[in-house]
Amino acid sequence: MTQPTAASQNPPNILGISAGSHDAAAALLAGSQLIAALEEEKLARARRARGLPVRAISYCLEAGRLRPEKIDYVALARPLRGGPGAEQRGEAWIPRRLKEDFPAAKIVVFDHHLCHAAAAFYPSPFEDAMVLTLDETGDLQTASLSAAHGIELSALEESYFPDSMGSLYSRVTALAGFSPGGDEHKLQWLSSWGHPVYAPIFRRILGVETGGLLRLDQRYFRGGPDENGGFSETFFQEAGLTPAEAVTEECCANLAASIQQAVEDTVLEIGKQAVALRTVRNLCLGGGMALNSMLVERMENAGLFEKVFVQPAAGNAGNALGAALYCAHGLLRWEVRTPMEHLFCGPEYDDDAVKEVLDNCKLRYRYLPKRDDLIQAAVTVLRQDQILGWFEARAEFGPRALGARSILASPLGRYVNENLNQYVKHREKFRPFAASVTEERAGEFFEFFPTARFLASVGRVKPAHRDTFASNLLPDRPTEAGEPAADPSRIRVHVVEKKSHPLFWALLDSFGKATGVPVLFNTSFNLFGEPLVCSPRDAVRSFYCSGLDHLMIGHFSISK
Numbered sequence: 001m002t003q004p005t006a007a008s009q010n011p012p013n014i015l016g017i018s019a020g021s022h023d024a025a026a027a028l029l030a031g032s033q034l035i036a037a038l039e040e041e042k043l044a045r046a047r048r049a050r051g052l053p054v055r056a057i058s059y060c061l062e063a064g065r066l067r068p069e070k071i072d073y074v075a076l077a078r079p080l081r082g083g084p085g086a087e088q089r090g091e092a093w094i095p096r097r098l099k100e101d102f103p104a105a106k107i108v109v110f111d112h113h114l115c116h117a118a119a120a121f122y123p124s125p126f127e128d129a130m131v132l133t134l135d136e137t138g139d140l141q142t143a144s145l146s147a148a149h150g151i152e153l154s155a156l157e158e159s160y161f162p163d164s165m166g167s168l169y170s171r172v173t174a175l176a177g178f179s180p181g182g183d184e185h186k187l188q189w190l191s192s193w194g195h196p197v198y199a200p201i202f203r204r205i206l207g208v209e210t211g212g213l214l215r216l217d218q219r220y221f222r223g224g225p226d227e228n229g230g231f232s233e234t235f236f237q238e239a240g241l242t243p244a245e246a247v248t249e250e251c252c253a254n255l256a257a258s259i260q261q262a263v264e265d266t267v268l269e270i271g272k273q274a275v276a277l278r279t280v281r282n283l284c285l286g287g288g289m290a291l292n293s294m295l296v297e298r299m300e301n302a303g304l305f306e307k308v309f310v311q312p313a314a315g316n317a318g319n320a321l322g323a324a325l326y327c328a329h330g331l332l333r334w335e336v337r338t339p340m341e342h343l344f345c346g347p348e349y350d351d352d353a354v355k356e357v358l359d360n361c362k363l364r365y366r367y368l369p370k371r372d373d374l375i376q377a378a379v380t381v382l383r384q385d386q387i388l389g390w391f392e393a394r395a396e397f398g399p400r401a402l403g404a405r406s407i408l409a410s411p412l413g414r415y416v417n418e419n420l421n422q423y424v425k426h427r428e429k430f431r432p433f434a435a436s437v438t439e440e441r442a443g444e445f446f447e448f449f450p451t452a453r454f455l456a457s458v459g460r461v462k463p464a465h466r467d468t469f470a471s472n473l474l475p476d477r478p479t480e481a482g483e484p485a486a487d488p489s490r491i492r493v494h495v496v497e498k499k500s501h502p503l504f505w506a507l508l509d510s511f512g513k514a515t516g517v518p519v520l521f522n523t524s525f526n527l528f529g530e531p532l533v534c535s536p537r538d539a540v541r542s543f544y545c546s547g548l549d550h551l552m553i554g555h556f557s558i559s560k
Helices: 040-044 054-064 093-101 112-121 165-175 184-193 199-205 233-239 249-277 293-301 318-331 351-360 371-383 416-425 450-454 502-515 536-544
Strands: 013-018 025-030 033-039 073-076 106-109 128-138 141-149 152-160 206-209 213-216 282-286 307-310 388-391 405-409 434-438 459-461 490-496 519-524 550-553 556-559
Touching: 013 054, 013 318, 025 054, 025 318, 033 040, 033 054, 033 318, 040 054, 073 093, 073 318, 093 106, 112 128, 112 141, 112 152, 112 282, 112 318, 128 165, 128 249, 141 165, 141 213, 141 249, 152 213, 165 184, 165 199, 165 213, 165 249, 184 249, 184 293, 199 206, 199 233, 199 249, 206 249, 249 293, 282 293, 293 307, 307 450, 351 536, 351 556, 371 388, 371 405, 371 502, 371 550, 371 556, 388 536, 405 416, 416 519, 434 502, 450 490, 490 502, 502 519, 536 550
Parallel strands: 013 073, 073 106, 128 282, 282 307, 388 550, 434 490
Antiparallel strands: 013 025, 025 033, 128 141, 141 152, 206 213, 388 405, 405 519, 434 519, 459 490, 550 556
């Protein structure tokens, strides 16, 4: 097969696939242009879906209007050679099945962390960057540090299992009473409410080695992150804890604060090594640990790097994108990179498709064909302190709701946090909501970094507006000595650009004109324990199975 070049008239059609592990996904590229991408879980309605993402693959082909024989390359992000027991786990059939389904395509397989690095760097706006990837384990690799320039990615340092930062974070997640491999984000937000009194112990466990990247002291473990997080008696003795004490409310918060600080300190140390290796002042973060917004904030504030970029589908699902991008740039030498402007590349439904679902469900609705009428109806609902399900345009790729599949509420409502947490999301009160704001007025209310465009970091509310957002603020970072934290000022900031998401921007702008505050609290549109809604039927089901007051879906408005 002739390899296309940047000068070719027709860019190659590349299907990227992340399979054989949690968060299976597919992505379709034409050259470096992202056509479609979606996680299997959103179509299968099963969180962190594994195996071959057959539904996501079908969606990508449909979105690209391509038949299987028109795919030039299938890029797979999970090589079997790196994981023991692949045949026993039933993964070896995946490349064979792909060859059957795409007989005209060349099947290529790339290392797990190479795909993480590709997904982190190639969509970035940087010509040069250091690329750090961190996760639990992929092909037995747990971390990588690479230098990137143009379309080149050069690995500098790597770590391998059992030296895994992600695994340690999952162990503490289990120790605190949450579910490892799914609830790590809860531990992150809980960390704001504790004191890092156990941080010295975690820093003894987790270290940095020149040439080897990460090092974990295995004396503190006795197995996998099952009962008691798999920590050994050595850990409990040095911590002065019993397993029963570890799950008390105060201790959970302190454990969360401790591991969060140790992780941040360790990544900061790796950053210092990276700067010593190269003079590059841009950093790209990838892998599951890059979804830790507080870690991203720490790296942005550290002053080591001038700019930080986090591709928002940084976990295993994003490896579908990474595999396709590395195929385009690393293998085929496609020189034209396409910086990521947005990640709305999932399914979209026209009015006819939405109406068919609503009629089939025998629902009463209002049809609002004019955009201004739709926006004003939504503003009216929000000003009445009602909670709104918002389903518009193409779905997001990645775990975060960026205004296409969102639950929205006015920050001015008196009981907004209570109602969202208890009656809609049914989740822990310590977890904050995002504050979505128009790009033009974001600086009036918040201090933030460019990563706020993808809700990848944490910002601050300016003093004059803290009362407005008081119910949704995080405390400042606690200290090991246990001093009281300063007044809460941190908040998850989501900056919305008009060019990237015009309808959601228009809603924020209109709400701002009506209230003076162009900000809405934003959280993912899903029921507890379920993936984000993807289809109109998903949205209708979630609407009627939750405490949502109103649903705007396409040009249709539905009230209970």
